[in-house]
Amino acid sequence: MKSFDYSRAVRTALIGMAVFGTAPAALADIKDYEFQLVDQSVQAGPDKIVTVRLVNKKTGKPVPDAVIFATRLDMAPDGMREMVTKVASVPGGEPGTYRFKANFNMAGRWQLSLGAKVQGETGTVESKFVITAQK
Ligand SMILES: [Cu+2]
Numbered sequence: 001m002k003s004f005d006y007s008r009a010v011r012t013a014l015i016g017m018a019v020f021g022t023a024p025a026a027l028a029d030i031k032d033y034e035f036q037l038v039d040q041s042v043q044a045g046p047d048k049i050v051t052v053r054l055v056n057k058k059t060g061k062p063v064p065d066a067v068i069f070a071t072r073l074d075m076a077p078d079g080m081r082e083m084v085t086k087v088a089s090v091p092g093g094e095p096g097t098y099r100f101k102a103n104f105n106m107a108g109r110w111q112l113s114l115g116a117k118v119q120g121e122t123g124t125v126e127s128k129f130v131i132t133a134q135k
Contacts, residue, residue: 029121034055034057034127035114035129036052036053036054037051037129038051038097045104045133046103047103048104049090050099052097052114053098054066054097062096063118068089068114068115069115070113070115070116071112072087073100073102076111077108085102085103085105088100088102100112104131108133109133110133112128113128114126114128
């Protein structure tokens with residue numbers, strides 16, 4: 001009887017540990033993810049490439065296979081919010097990095113706005129960056 005109680009206690013403890021072990025994953029939050037701008041500036045002109053990295057801040061690891069569903073590039077930082085340029089995704093690059101091609105038709109500060117979904121997470125990662133197009 002005593003040994004039975006003991007093994008049952010151990011089993012209960014193991015189940016408890018398993019539950020706690022999975023808890024952090026279940027509590028992973030979309031706020032744990034962030035985009036980082038790789039290059040702060042580009043040369044003004046057509047077909048310039050901008051690279052961002054998506055990382056999990058808790059693990060420091062890059063996050064591949066995010067679905068980027070929103071991009072906008074405009075000159076809001078220089079008071080020209082209506083000056084918008086098209087942004088196209090460019091395949092390739094390291095896993096966890098995302099590349100875009102755009103025409104930076106004017107020198108100055110451009111704002112890149114991104115919205116993305118991360119596999120297995122609810123919510124949206126949203127980021128805004130200022131990229132300087134140099135003459
Ligand atoms: Cu402008």
